[in-house]
Amino acid sequence: MTDLHPETLAVHAGCEPDPTTNARITPIYQTASYVFDSPDHAANLFSLSEFGNIYSRIMNPTNDALEKKVAALEGGVGALGVASGHAAQLIAFHTLMEPGCNIVAARKLYGGSLNQMGEAFLKFGWETRFVDADDPENIRAAMDDKTRCVFIESLANPGGVVSDISAIADVAHAGGVPLIVDNTMATPALCRPFDFGADIVTHSTTKFLNGHGNAVGGVIVDSGKFDWKAQGDKFASLTRPNGSYHGAVLVDALEAGFDLASGLHNLLRNEPELVAAAEKHGRSLHDVRIPSVQYPIANGVKRSGKRVLAVGTDCSVGKMYTALALDAAMKEKGLKSSFRATGQTGILITGEGVPLDAVIADFMAGSIEYLTPENDDDHWDIIEGQGSLFHVSYSGVTMALIHGGQPDALILCHEPTRKTMRGLPDYTLPTLEEVRDVALTLAKVANAGCQVVGISINTQHLSEAEADAYLAEVEQRLGLPAVDPFRQGAARLAEALAAL
Numbered sequence: 001m002t003d004l005h006p007e008t009l010a011v012h013a014g015c016e017p018d019p020t021t022n023a024r025i026t027p028i029y030q031t032a033s034y035v036f037d038s039p040d041h042a043a044n045l046f047s048l049s050e051f052g053n054i055y056s057r058i059m060n061p062t063n064d065a066l067e068k069k070v071a072a073l074e075g076g077v078g079a080l081g082v083a084s085g086h087a088a089q090l091i092a093f094h095t096l097m098e099p100g101c102n103i104v105a106a107r108k109l110y111g112g113s114l115n116q117m118g119e120a121f122l123k124f125g126w127e128t129r130f131v132d133a134d135d136p137e138n139i140r141a142a143m144d145d146k147t148r149c150v151f152i153e154s155l156a157n158p159g160g161v162v163s164d165i166s167a168i169a170d171v172a173h174a175g176g177v178p179l180i181v182d183n184t185m186a187t188p189a190l191c192r193p194f195d196f197g198a199d200i201v202t203h204s205t206t207k208f209l210n211g212h213g214n215a216v217g218g219v220i221v222d223s224g225k226f227d228w229k230a231q232g233d234k235f236a237s238l239t240r241p242n243g244s245y246h247g248a249v250l251v252d253a254l255e256a257g258f259d260l261a262s263g264l265h266n267l268l269r270n271e272p273e274l275v276a277a278a279e280k281h282g283r284s285l286h287d288v289r290i291p292s293v294q295y296p297i298a299n300g301v302k303r304s305g306k307r308v309l310a311v312g313t314d315c316s317v318g319k320m321y322t323a324l325a326l327d328a329a330m331k332e333k334g335l336k337s338s339f340r341a342t343g344q345t346g347i348l349i350t351g352e353g354v355p356l357d358a359v360i361a362d363f364m365a366g367s368i369e370y371l372t373p374e375n376d377d378d379h380w381d382i383i384e385g386q387g388s389l390f391h392v393s394y395s396g397v398t399m400a401l402i403h404g405g406q407p408d409a410l411i412l413c414h415e416p417t418r419k420t421m422r423g424l425p426d427y428t429l430p431t432l433e434e435v436r437d438v439a440l441t442l443a444k445v446a447n448a449g450c451q452v453v454g455i456s457i458n459t460q461h462l463s464e465a466e467a468d469a470y471l472a473e474v475e476q477r478l479g480l481p482a483v484d485p486f487r488q489g490a491a492r493l494a495e496a497l498a499a500l
Helices: 006-012 039-046 061-074 085-096 111-118 120-124 136-142 165-174 250-255 272-281 319-332 344-350 361-371 395-405 432-446 464-478 491-498
Strands: 078-082 102-106 127-131 147-153 179-182 200-204 218-222 260-262 285-287 306-312 336-340 379-383 409-414 424-428 451-457
Touching: 061 078, 061 218, 078 085, 078 272, 085 111, 085 147, 085 179, 085 200, 085 218, 085 272, 102 111, 111 120, 111 127, 120 127, 127 136, 136 165, 147 165, 165 179, 272 285, 306 319, 306 395, 306 432, 319 336, 319 344, 319 379, 319 409, 319 491, 361 379, 361 395, 379 395, 395 432, 409 432, 409 491, 432 451, 432 464, 451 464, 451 491
Parallel strands: 102 127, 102 147, 147 179, 179 200, 260 285, 306 379, 306 409, 336 379, 409 451
Antiparallel strands: 078 218, 200 218
16 A cells, blocks of 8 residues: 555555444544453464454554554554654653663754753663754764664754755664654655655654644654664664573564564563564564453352362472373373463463463452363363462462362472572471461362372472482371472372372
8 A cells, every 4th residue: 555645545544444334434442442252262362363452552443543554654664653752752762772872863853852852861861962963964973882863853843944864864874773753743745754764753643643733642653674683782672682581582583483472471562673573574472471361250160070289388389390290190191181271381381271370360260260161070170380378479379279270189289498488588388287288278168079189399409318208208297199290200199189
């Protein structure tokens, strides 16, 4: 559509006739959320394997029409609609800047931009060097190795000064930085900065794009032409290995044809450069911690099939590994079992599950009921444990697992060398007996027949002899099979389940 005349683009770009009413213009969709056709449909949307609307903070059909229209008018590869022109500038700069870096900007700018860059940005540790941009050599003279972008207005507001975009773009590119052009006053009807070498365009849509004085907004448009990687580490957020994502250079991964998945609370879809790279290269971003299903409230109705849950004296003592090892041992013995992931790592391993710590509290137990539906009477759902009933920070997820899972069996998990609860230096670990008694009492609320059937000990900090001695002592003391599933496998735990 970008080869059409601007007048045509202004009317038709980004818009499709409404499929229900055949209305020519996209309506204003005043909605926060959207209806999903099925749980699978929701899962596909949240995993970005299927395109569609999820939540209006992420995308909205009205916003999408605006973004596509402005991108088409400007000749860019994509756009992002935001709350105001100042928001557009802030987001664009924030992606490129680091504390101690500087912006070289034309002195003839909108007054609000002068205040934003000259005053507000100082709080971020960003310096703005204002120069007379009528002579591009002034820009060159102000640039140094800390410069991260050049900023001008195509048509300065309010003076109407015309900028030599091509000459300024050449200077910016010679210094290895992008040229950002505020095209608010000119609009793409009079000037398309990308045609003259600009790399990013911003707009306050409040003014000439809207023209009616009745709405505030902003847009960022990307040309898709600036080579960020060619600048080394200058644009660290785009090119440097990201510790949050296991040292990956994320844009490289997308360009190489890989999808990205993350279990962090910092969402991939909230990183504009990753979203742009994924769209450019046809890849998907998967945020594991975004629930993919609208879970029900738990009803406590007894379900067919059997379930086992690992409960721990603390967080991170081996509950997930115990569940995975147990599932493998069950299958090796020809028994029916399924590992049911409840955390981001388990979901990344299996490709499905419930991100329990991201589920709204009222629906947590219901999400576990959903995860472990009715099944064959001899089938075991092996539920990945989370948190600890004795951990003051993370007990809620454990309670949801106990009541929502309605386990028929519990396995106690413990790390014997740990002195205090993880992250809580003033709290000592409970004994295995205390965990047994409290967890079993709570489990019997939802399943009166629940039993403790075995003990999993994480002996990674013990020698072989020390581990054997400790396991023997625990087994004798509690009268239950005690194993380290990493060292010895989980066959004895599987046998204990099979005996129920």
